[in-house]
Amino acid sequence: MDFANFSIQLLNGVQYGLLLFLLAAGLTLIFGIMGVVNLAHGSFYMIGAYLAYALTGAWDSLALAVVVGTLISIALGWGLEKLLFRHFYHRPHLDQVLLTFGLIYIFEELRSMLWGDDVHSVGVPEALNWSIALTDTLSYPAYRLFMLAICTLLALGLWLFISKTKLGMKIRAGAFNSDMAQALGINIVRLHALVFAMGVALAALGGMLIAPLSSVYPHMGSQVLIMCFVVVVIGGIGSVRGALTAALLVGLVDTFGKVLLPQFASMLVYVLMALVLLYKPEGLFKQ
Amino acid sequence: MTTRRLVLTRSAALLGAASSGLLLPAHAQSNKVRIGLMLPYTGTFAQLGQACDNGFRMALEEKGNQLGGRDVEFFKVDDESEPSKGVENASKLVQRDKVDVLIGSVHSGVQMGIHKVARETGVLNIIPNAGMHAATRALCAPNVFRTSFTNSQPTLALGKAMMAKGHKKAVWITWKYAAGDEAGEGFKEGYLAAGGTIVKELGLPFPNVEFQALLTEIASIKPDAVACFFSGGGASKFIRDYAAAGLRGKIPLYGSGFLTEGLLDDDLAPSAQGIMTTLHYSTSLVSKRNDAFRLAYAKKFKMQPDVYAVQGYDAGQLLVQGADAVKGDFTNKKALHAALEAAVIDSPRGKFTMSKAHNPVQDMYLREVKGKENVVLGVAAKALSDSGAGCKML
Numbered sequence: 016m017d018f019a020n021f022s023i024q025l026l027n028g029v030q031y032g033l034l035l036f037l038l039a040a041g042l043t044l045i046f047g048i049m050g051v052v053n054l055a056h057g058s059f060y061m062i063g064a065y066l067a068y069a070l071t072g073a074w075d076s077l078a079l080a081v082v083v084g085t086l087i088s089i090a091l092g093w094g095l096e097k098l099l100f101r102h103f104y105h106r107p108h109l110d111q112v113l114l115t116f117g118l119i120y121i122f123e124e125l126r127s128m129l130w131g132d133d134v135h136s137v138g139v140p141e142a143l144n145w146s147i148a149l150t151d152t153l154s155y156p157a158y159r160l161f162m163l164a165i166c167t168l169l170a171l172g173l174w175l176f177i178s179k180t181k182l183g184m185k186i187r188a189g190a191f192n193s194d195m196a197q198a199l200g201i202n203i204v205r206l207h208a209l210v211f212a213m214g215v216a217l218a219a220l221g222g223m224l225i226a227p228l229s230s231v232y233p234h235m236g237s238q239v240l241i242m243c244f245v246v247v248v249i250g251g252i253g254s255v256r257g258a259l260t261a262a263l264l265v266g267l268v269d270t271f272g273k274v275l276l277p278q279f280a281s282m283l284v285y286v287l288m289a290l291v292l293l294y295k296p297e298g299l300f301k302q
Numbered sequence: 303m304t305t306r307r308l309v310l311t312r313s314a315a316l317l318g319a320a321s322s323g324l325l326l327p328a329h330a331q332s333n334k335v336r337i338g339l340m341l342p343y344t345g346t347f348a349q350l351g352q353a354c355d356n357g358f359r360m361a362l363e364e365k366g367n368q369l370g371g372r373d374v375e376f377f378k379v380d381d382e383s384e385p386s387k388g389v390e391n392a393s394k395l396v397q398r399d400k401v402d403v404l405i406g407s408v409h410s411g412v413q414m415g416i417h418k419v420a421r422e423t424g425v426l427n428i429i430p431n432a433g434m435h436a437a438t439r440a441l442c443a444p445n446v447f448r449t450s451f452t453n454s455q456p457t458l459a460l461g462k463a464m465m466a467k468g469h470k471k472a473v474w475i476t477w478k479y480a481a482g483d484e485a486g487e488g489f490k491e492g493y494l495a496a497g498g499t500i501v502k503e504l505g506l507p508f509p510n511v512e513f514q515a516l517l518t519e520i521a522s523i524k525p526d527a528v529a530c531f532f533s534g535g536g537a538s539k540f541i542r543d544y545a546a547a548g549l550r551g552k553i554p555l556y557g558s559g560f561l562t563e564g565l566l567d568d569d570l571a572p573s574a575q576g577i578m579t580t581l582h583y584s585t586s587l588v589s590k591r592n593d594a595f596r597l598a599y600a601k602k603f604k605m606q607p608d609v610y611a612v613q614g615y616d617a618g619q620l621l622v623q624g625a626d627a628v629k630g631d632f633t634n635k636k637a638l639h640a641a642l643e644a645a646v647i648d649s650p651r652g653k654f655t656m657s658k659a660h661n662p663v664q665d666m667y668l669r670e671v672k673g674k675e676n677v678v679l680g681v682a683a684k685a686l687s688d689s690g691a692g693c694k695m696l
Binding site: 020028136156159228229232270271 | 344345346348349478502503504505506507509510511512514515516517518519521522524534535536538539542543546547548549552553569570
């Protein structure tokens, strides 16, 4: 592998990692702050992708679809938290697993009723539908670079929000000790709703952004869910910084694994997880 | 006490007998041929299952819905492409509905379940799609026939066509699962025999669609050509990514026909131009037989037939021939199997026969994507037969 190809693979790995981060950030926050094991997180990713498909079909503009889709998913997250999840924060994990496992089926069935079982595709926006020639055989699609930029911005924004703003501080306080935070006058109920809605919106946004690159298909959430859990476990539950590090690590290991050790590619990420669990059972950045 | 217990056990036995059908003479009296259709009617493969169903019924209807002079009766089970229910669903058709023949299925995992039941009960099974090797290789059976393909059959024909174009060094890429591995086996055999070299084999877990790293690797290897096996949603994604990575037009892409079959819409077609595939059928195959079939199918079902409809149709045609030979007597198994084995099927894909292992001996067409069609360039391999390696009937 020469330097040019190495750099391109590095870019691929980072890009995949950042996408994983968008999905895992919500999962790790929801897990860390509310203590909810949310198996339905992958479904929000799928819902995002299908929203992108449905809304671009209606308006022919991905940008508009992403904005409206994000608003819809915030509303969905807010509503679900109020109606369902709120009542499960203090229930055992098994109850939560049953609830969210059931939600996966409900979302899949709704998806089947609304949009059918076919594979759909979302067109890349005209303005980004070109490629940059990197080597004489390889071009890099502009949309991928655009997505890389958006994901970087989102990751940066999320980090600033969590670590620098007052609301972010409250969220961290809630993750650290929810009872104490409440005793200090933080409205923990509203904070939970906010975090949950944000997590859902991030997952849906990930789905919307990947839609033009990936196809939109049934059960697309379940593959991604497993990777998200790997990221959360490696990074340490509840840590956004950990999720970012772990997502990039998983992205790079997966990318270079596929190329350098193709016969072991599918298990390398899990080997990584096992190693982390062996030496740092709490994850890399347990708070 | 003992009498009460006796009453209880006896009535339980009675109930059991009733539910298992021992006390219901209705089955025996009916003189209809009982046909079990075990196909996916919901889920990802729903369209494929429906197409098989349509084609099969059409073939029977053309003969007045008669098999060897007897009327037919259908029993439908939705297998949901769910391997874990394969044995249970197949047993339901065989034990409860007492079907004379079982048509199914699409998914190879489900087929393993059907295969187990077929081997144990000896019921006639005709496979309209699932291509797993075992059914007509190591686990072949006198009562199991296939009207589709083995997973390695289409890719077996690729090598010669690629070498004819001067593509001597190729990269092979697929999903790492049974069908992908078997397709790879076929490609390797055909390509090496034709004198080609496989410089690298790439794979990713099924049904993962993050191809970017592998495409970058292909660009850095710069082979003469790339050969692949993908199908359905993953296939259209692969085609799209291949074009977006700038590889289309620089490194020719070859594949099993399922790469492009039924997927070429307005959206995908621009990225797919020039892709060469091999398959036993193409919707744009020009022949009197195919034209007539397409017209009749379109009239009846208000939609265009695809390769799955053809395979279902041929399953029906095969069954008609077998039943006619034994005058509808499905208990005369030896004669029935012999007739099926000797059948010549006048298929929309062209005439084909059965191999000793009960898999089609058929022409593989070389097709190129032009516009929204898989245009047939010619026959890539004439009367191609699967090796049937390991089959005891050979």
